[in-house]
Amino acid sequence: MRGHHLAAYNFGLHVDDYESSRVEGFRLREPLNFEAAKRAEGYVGRSGYDDVPGPDSWGEKVYPRFIHGSGFEDAPSSLSLWTSLEALMAFTYSGVHADALKHARNWNQRQAWPALVLWWVKEGTQPVWADGAERLEFLHDNGPTARAFTFKAPFRPDGNPVFIDRDRVKAIAGRNVAGQQDLLDIVKTLKA
Secondary structure (H helix, E strand, C coil): CCCEEEEEEEECCECCCCCCHHHHHHHHHHHHHHHHHHHCCCEEEECCCCCCCCCCCCCCCCCCHHHCCCCCCCCCEEEEEECCHHHHHHHHCCHHHHHHHHHHHHHECCCCCCCEEEEEEECCCCCCHHHHHHHHHHHHHHCCECCEECCCCCECCCCCECCCCHHHHHHHHHHHHHCCHHHHHHHCCCCC
16 A cells, blocks of 8 residues: 555464474474565565574564463564555465465464454554564454454555455465475475
């Protein structure tokens, strides 16, 4: 949407420590997903993580309250910016990332909160981790609103509901997959 970017934050809990063999499939796919996102149409950028090579972290990493009592001090989460709902949806449900979603039940605990929250920011604005954590909690507590929403109940930057253009999603997904064929070839060799 002109003058705005779509912010996306996701959060979950693994079934075991990040370095464990139970989470190996996730760990091996993570750099491939980051590379696929960089190549994806509509990708603006993502926050990195402190003490990890790559992009700078967008503020201090903060988690939603759902981490409390989990036994984990760190959890899989990401914070990114996209040009449109269709671009993010195309990335999310095709190619390398779709493969990761297919296997996520092997690595992640079942959760009672939304896995993903979306919201609009003015172009040039960079959200911080605390924004994502707060909006995920808001979505969980209040359901989808213009402040915090999902693909199933999306909103425009002006606060009005919107329908996602599924034909545009398919077209973008096709271009994305064509641009990540080398990554998909690697994914095929990985264990779930």
